[in-house]
Amino acid sequence: MNVSGLVLTCFRNHKETAVTWAPRLNVITGPNGAGKTNLIDAIHYLCMSRSFVATSDQYVVTSGEKSFTVEARFSGAIRSKPFDVRCTYSRGEGKRIYVNDSPLDKLSDLIGRVPVVVLSPDDKKLTREGPAERRSFLDGFIAQLSSAYLRDLIDYRRVLKQRNALLADYRMSRDVMQAMIEPWDLQLATLGSRIVHTRAQTLLRFTTYLEKGYETIAGIGHKPTFAYKTFINTVYSDMQINDYSQEGGADPDSSAPLSDFTIAGGPDSATADTRAGNTEGVAAGEDGVSGGKQAVWTPEEIQQSYAELLQSGFDKDRERQQTTIGPHRDDIVFYLNDLELRKFGSQGQHRLFALALKLAQRDYYTDELGDMPIFLLDDVFGDLDPSKTQVLVHMLLEQSGQVFITAANRNLFTSMFTPQKGMDALYRVADGQVTPLSE
Amino acid sequence: MQLTSETLENAIEQLAKLPGMGRKTAQRMAMHLLKQSDDRVNQLAQSLIDLKTKIKYCSVCYNVTDSDPCPVCTNAKRKTGTICVVEDPKDVYVIEKMNEFRGRYHVLGGVISPMENVGPNDIRIKELIARINDEAEGVEELILALNPDAEGEATSFYINKMVKPFGVRVTRIAHGIPVGSELEFIDEATLNRAFAGRVTF
Ligand SMILES: [Zn+2]
Numbered sequence: 046m047n048v049s050g051l052v053l054t055c056f057r058n059h060k061e062t063a064v065t066w067a068p069r070l071n072v073i074t075g076p077n078g079a080g081k082t083n084l085i086d087a088i089h090y091l092c093m094s095r096s097f098v099a100t101s102d103q104y105v106v107t108s109g110e111k112s113f114t115v116e117a118r119f120s121g122a123i124r125s126k127p128f129d130v131r132c133t134y135s136r137g138e139g140k141r142i143y144v145n146d147s148p149l150d151k152l153s154d155l156i157g158r159v160p161v162v163v164l165s166p167d168d169k170k171l172t173r174e175g176p177a178e179r180r181s182f183l184d185g186f187i188a189q190l191s192s193a194y195l196r197d198l199i200d201y202r203r204v205l206k207q208r209n210a211l212l213a214d215y216r217m218s219r220d221v222m223q224a225m226i227e228p229w230d231l232q233l234a235t236l237g238s239r240i241v242h243t244r245a246q247t248l249l250r251f252t253t254y255l256e257k258g259y260e261t262i263a264g265i266g267h268k269p270t271f272a273y274k275t276f277i278n279t280v281y282s283d284m285q286i287n288d289y290s291q292e293g294g295a296d297p298d299s300s301a302p303l304s305d306f307t308i309a310g311g312p313d314s315a316t317a318d319t320r321a322g323n324t325e326g327v328a329a330g331e332d333g334v335s336g337g338k339q340a341v342w343t344p345e346e347i348q349q350s351y352a353e354l355l356q357s358g359f360d361k362d363r364e365r366q367q368t369t370i371g372p373h374r375d376d377i378v379f380y381l382n383d384l385e386l387r388k389f390g391s392q393g394q395h396r397l398f399a400l401a402l403k404l405a406q407r408d409y410y411t412d413e414l415g416d417m418p419i420f421l422l423d424d425v426f427g428d429l430d431p432s433k434t435q436v437l438v439h440m441l442l443e444q445s446g447q448v449f450i451t452a453a454n455r456n457l458f459t460s461m462f463t464p465q466k467g468m469d470a471l472y473r474v475a476d477g478q479v480t481p482l483s484e
Numbered sequence: 485m486q487l488t489s490e491t492l493e494n495a496i497e498q499l500a501k502l503p504g505m506g507r508k509t510a511q512r513m514a515m516h517l518l519k520q521s522d523d524r525v526n527q528l529a530q531s532l533i534d535l536k537t538k539i540k541y542c543s544v545c546y547n548v549t550d551s552d553p554c555p556v557c558t559n560a561k562r563k564t565g566t567i568c569v570v571e572d573p574k575d576v577y578v579i580e581k582m583n584e585f586r587g588r589y590h591v592l593g594g595v596i597s598p599m600e601n602v603g604p605n606d607i608r609i610k611e612l613i614a615r616i617n618d619e620a621e622g623v624e625e626l627i628l629a630l631n632p633d634a635e636g637e638a639t640s641f642y643i644n645k646m647v648k649p650f651g652v653r654v655t656r657i658a659h660g661i662p663v664g665s666e667l668e669f670i671d672e673a674t675l676n677r678a679f680a681g682r683v684t685f
Contacts, residue, residue, distance in 0.1 A: 137508055203634045210598035225603065227645070228596070228638035 046121035046159050046419050047447050048088055054114040055107040057083040058477035065481075067470035070441060070448050070462075074455035075474035081451035084474065085421045087115040088449065091130040092161035092419065093185070094142055094152040102134045111135050119159050122416035130159070153195055160189045160418035162407045164425050168399040172386055176376035183377065186406055187247050190413055194243050201236040204229055205368055213366040223359060230355045233371060238348035240372045241275050245342075248273050248377070251409060258405035261440060262433060263397050267382060274376040277342065277350055396428060400437075407446070417446030426452050435461055442469075492518070544615070546591040546608055548573045556580075556588055563587045565624035569612065569643065571595055571636070575629065587627070590615065595635040596642060604642055612643070616650050628656040 048066055053059040058080045073081045082098060086105075089097045099105050106113045112135030120127035131143040142149045149155055170178045188195040208229040211222065252270070259269040342350075354370045355362075362369055379386040381394055390398065410418040420441075426434050438461050441448050452458065455471065464471055471482040492514060500510035517525055541547070542554035549555070556562060556576075566587030570576055576589050594607040616623045626647060630636035644654050 137506060200634060204638075207598050207634060207638070214598065225598075228641040229634075231641060232634060232637055 046119055046123065046161075046416055048091075048117045048119050048159075048419060049127075051084070051087060051115070051117045053084070053087050055110040056087055056113045056115055057105055057107060059083055059087075060107060060477060062477065062479055064472070064479050066447070066449075067464075067468060068447055069445065070438075070464070070469040071450065071472065072455075072458050072464075072470070073449065073451045073472045073474055073479075074453065074458070077453060079474040080477045080479075081474050082423050083477075084479070085423060085449045085451060088117065088419065089161060089163060089421060090115050090132045091117050091119075092155075092159040093189075094132065094140070094155045097163050097165060097167070097421075097423075102140055103136055106134065106136065112138075121159075123160075123414055124158075128158075130155070153199060154192075156195055157189050157192055160410050160414060160416075161421060162403055162410065162418050163421045163423065164400065164403045165421075165423040166425065166428075168403070168425075169395060171399050171402065172379055172390065172395050176374070179377045180373075180375055182402070183244060183248075183375075186409075187243060189418075190247075190410070191243065194240070197236045197239050197243075201233070201240060201372070204232045204236060205371070205373060208233060209367045212362055212368070215366075219360075219363065222363060226359065230352060233355060233368070234348050234352040237371050238344045238351050241277070241347050241351075241375070242342070242344040244275070244372065244375065245273060251405060254405035254409045255401060257408065258401035258403075259397065261404055262400050262436060268380075269398060269401060270380045270383075272378045272380070274378060275372065276354060276370050276374070277347060397433075400425070400429075411446070417444065420446055420448045422448065422450045424451050424453070426450070426457060427454075431457075438462055545589045546593060546611065547576050547589055561586075565622050566627065567612075567615065567623055567625070568627045568629050570629050571631065571639075579629065587625075592630075592639070595630060595639040597635045604646075607639070609643060609646060613646060613650075616647060616652055623652055625653040625655065628654065630656075632659040 047068055049068075050066065051062075051064050053062045056062075062084075064084065073084055075081050086096050086098050089095075096102070096105060112133060114131065114133045116129065116131040118127055118129050128145050129143075131146075132140065133143075134140040140152060142152055142155050144155070144158070171182055184198055188198065208226065211217075211226055211229065214222070217225070248271070255269050255271070259267055351371070355368075358370050379398060381390060381398065384390075386394065386398055407418055407420055429437070434457065438458070442462060450458075455473070458471070462469075473480045473482055495514045495517070496507070496510045499505060499513050500507045502510075505513075517528075538550060539548050540550070540552050542549045542552055542557055544553045544557040547554050547556065563586050567590050568579065568585060568587055569590045569592060570579070571592055571594065573591055576591060579585050579589075590608070590612050592607040592609065592612070594602055596602060596604055596607065612626075615621050616626075626643070628640045628643060630640050640656060647654060
């Protein structure tokens with residue numbers, strides 16, 4: 046995909062900015078606070094209907110103004126014709142998205158039209174912090190490829206909220222609640238099983254992309270792997286599908302609200318196997334875990350298992366007033382050379398792993414969609430050692446995908462490559478003013 | 485701040501309680517009404533009063549009506565054995581406009597939603613079961629025409645379970661592909677669900 050132009054109105058410190066982009070590398074430099082990130086965040090708005098920086102749209106409106114608008118023209122192999130996307134937000138009226146001037150019914154209808162991959166300083170949370178970060182990465186990843194997944198996810202969250210509201214009704218007797226909960230369990234099992242199945246399928250294919258991504262940036266001789274942890278005890282190829290059981294207080298996560306549950310059980314045949322291998326620090330690549338391709342469960346099998354677990358977990362859920370089993374508690378555990386990254390990874394390894402994840406996401410999209418996603422790299426070169434930066438820039442120049450890079454230091458890039466006319470461009474941003482630099 | 489008109493403030497407060505109405509919009513609306521002629525405002529006020537005093541709920545199907553029972557329930561030409569279950573009166577309006585359905589209705593007046601504290605007893609499920617039990621009604625089939633969202637699905641499931649012992653046929657309207665739309669323009673999510681909910685031909 047390609048974005049050819051961008052117009053921002055009252056978007057942060059960009060009162061009125063219009064930029065024309067180059068089809069390959071766009072390097073945006075300037076002092077901190079000049080508005081570099083805002084430019085690529087505006088592109089992100091037009092891909093994902095929200096900011097990748099701000100927690101709320103209202104902070105994005107230039108102070109003293111009522112509303113912001115961003116607009117751009119996109120083209121690419123996915124759609125036959127170029128199309129315009131516009132996003133407006135105003136205090137009081139909220140956010141609207143228009144594609145070719147016609148409004149979308151739901152903001153979520155935008156997602157997937159312009160696939161995007163973002164690399165930002167925030168990515169350090171991905172490998173270091175709680176499961177919610179990884180779930181949101183995974184969901185954003187798949188949602189851009191499948192609108193069916195996104196809709197299931199939205200519906201799942203709605204049903205979950207309803208089920209939890211019911212569980213929190215302390216005046217209701219156990220028997221009444223058990224009868225009332227059935228319609229919600231049924232929907233949760235249908236939606237949840239499709240979500241887990243899609244996640245497993247996607248992650249299964251993701252493995253090789255991750256290896257390649259890590260190799261690109263760190264060279265050969267490393268083994269990045271991961272385990273998909275969900276409520277079903279079984280093994281998907283070399284991914285270990287763990288149950289939730291975490292005995293004892295050894296886990297650093299044990300204080301986190303999302304992991305303080307014990308066990309989800311599972312079909313008997315699979316339970317014994319994984320239980321045995323499911324101890325602390327088991328690497329995804331260990332013998333007996335990676336050995337042999339295992340059949341991926343069908344959505345129907347997962348659904349049945351999930352429905353049973355919801356039923357058997359009813360009393361516990363009622364006691365805790367929330368649903369303790371389901372894909373909303375999934376996690377991905379990353380390993381580097383069979384050691385759990387979160388526990389044993391160095392700062393540098395975390396950084397490279399996050400980078401590899403995003404490179405893998407980009408390659409995955411490219412293969413899946415037959416077109417490269419837009420790649421936004423926000424202020425990531427400051428932390429990276431120059432040799433890695435060089436590797437990355439060279440890789441980006443070899444490919445045709447459109448890339449946006451923000452950095453404080455322009456010299457870093459001018460020493461590394463000469464922009465090719467009509468392909469790459471350098472921009473300087475100061476006080477919300479964007480100036481293209483001709484070499 | 486000192487209120488210059490408590491009357492105005494009161495009107496704003498009342499308007500702001502309406503669904504989809506923020507305080508700002510309510511203010512704008514109150515100011516707008518203030519500028520209108522007495523006649524226009526009286527007409528508006530009267531229509532609102534009529535809404536509550538003249539419109540009744542049909543004692544059979546709970547649709548809104550000027551006369552009880554409603555014209556649908558009293559129409560001898562309509563099939564009594566088939567009842568279409570809907571969430572609210574505007575759904576009856578939509579289905580009637582289609583001019584296809586010849587049975588009668590049952591308006592639930594809501595759907596089950598624990599988040600909003602709406603349980604099965606807060607909507608007219610009991611009344612529906614009473615109708616099924618009433619031999620004079622002769623109910624043979626229920627057509628569930630609720631929205632395909634989480635709450636509609638839960639309500640449909642619940643009703644189906646409750647009426648099963650009475651041996652009535654329960655069907656539901658198919659949802660998925662809007663009529664008149666070309667397959668290739670349907671989004672993948674809708675298409676998936678349309679396939680999941682396919683019916684025998
Ligand atoms: Zn009636």
